[in-house]
Amino acid sequence: MQTIIRTLFILSFSVTSVVHAGARQQMETFTKNLQGLSSPFEQTVYNPDGKVTDKSSGMVKLKAPRQFRWQTLKPYPQTIVADGNHIWIYDPDLEQVTVRNQSAEESNSPLAVLIDRSEMERQFIVSEAANKNGLVWLLLKPKKPDDAPFEKAMLGFSPTGLARMELYDGLGQRTVISFTQWQRNPKFSKNDFTFTPPKGADVVGDVTPGATVTPIRD
Numbered sequence: 001m002q003t004i005i006r007t008l009f010i011l012s013f014s015v016t017s018v019v020h021a022g023a024r025q026q027m028e029t030f031t032k033n034l035q036g037l038s039s040p041f042e043q044t045v046y047n048p049d050g051k052v053t054d055k056s057s058g059m060v061k062l063k064a065p066r067q068f069r070w071q072t073l074k075p076y077p078q079t080i081v082a083d084g085n086h087i088w089i090y091d092p093d094l095e096q097v098t099v100r101n102q103s104a105e106e107s108n109s110p111l112a113v114l115i116d117r118s119e120m121e122r123q124f125i126v127s128e129a130a131n132k133n134g135l136v137w138l139l140l141k142p143k144k145p146d147d148a149p150f151e152k153a154m155l156g157f158s159p160t161g162l163a164r165m166e167l168y169d170g171l172g173q174r175t176v177i178s179f180t181q182w183q184r185n186p187k188f189s190k191n192d193f194t195f196t197p198p199k200g201a202d203v204v205g206d207v208t209p210g211a212t213v214t215p216i217r218d
Contacts, residue, residue, distance in 0.1 A: 023128045023138040026157040031117055036063045038186050039179045043072075048172030060179075061186075064115040066102070067193040081195040088195040097197040099205035110140055110153035110165060111177075129154060135163055 038061040045054040058072040070080040079090040082102050089098040113120040120126060120140070129137040135156035142148035149169065156164035161182050167175040197203050 023136040023155070023157055024126075026136060026161075027138055027155070028117075030157065030161045031114055034064070034115055034184060036185050036188060037061070037114060037182060038188075039182045041180075042178045044176045046174045046176070053173075060111070061188065061192055062112060062115050063188060063193055066112065066116070068112060069192050079195070081193060083193050083195065088197075090195065090197070090201070095198075095201050097195075097201050097203045097205075099203060101206070110155065110167070114162065124153075132156075133164075134158065 038059065040057070041060050042057045043055070044052055047053050055075075056072050057074050058070070060071075061069040065084075066082065067084050068080075068082045072078040077092050079088070081088045081090075085102055086099050087102045090096075091098075110124075113123065122143075124140040124142060127139045129139040131137065133156070135158055138155040138157070140153040140155065141151070145151065150167045151170050152168050154164075154166040154168075155162060156166070162179055164179070165177045167177075169175075
């Protein structure tokens with residue numbers, strides 16, 4: 001979830017006016033009246049020496065208040081779905097599904113707060129960072145660093161919205177996620193934020209006693 005995750009909206013602004021608006025203002029503009037988002041993504045992981053250790057790409061979908069779908073397509077398929085009650089992680093190569101309760105803390109990743117602005121201030125210390133690479137940046141530091149999988153997150157905004165997210169952990173590893181072709185408030189499929197374990201897949205994990213988990217398909 002740490003990686004747990006990416007709008008064609010500010011078209012009336014010129015590049016110059018947007019850059020001078022500041023990251024907070026761009027964040028407010030990007031998230032105004034927002035109920036859902038979807039975008040392709042590319043993710044690159046760098047080790048402390050700056051060498052690439054992993055690259056992947058896929059599609060991310062977010063829906064208020066706390067549902068998301070993170071689907072990696074290349075190089076290896078993997079699906080992560082948060083349905084509001086559980087988080088499902090499906091690895092087709094291993095034929096394994098991991099499920100756990102979706103707590104409020106888990107759902108409030110730097111990406112998820114795009115559709116729940118109130119959680120951004122509750123979860124993070126927020127400040128503006130220096131402009132770089134043609135983007136204006138917002139810096140998020142967890143208020144409870146011992147419970148967070150990263151030390152800080154950087155959100156970089158271009159004239160068309162969130163373009164890049166960078167996560168830094170305590171070991172010096174950096175994860176960079178680039179987003180393109182944001183769609184605001186798209187029409188989602190009813191299956192986008194539900195998950196049914198495929199027949200034959202091993203289902204492992206820990207859920208609250210008495211919780212309802214979707215059964216495996218026949």
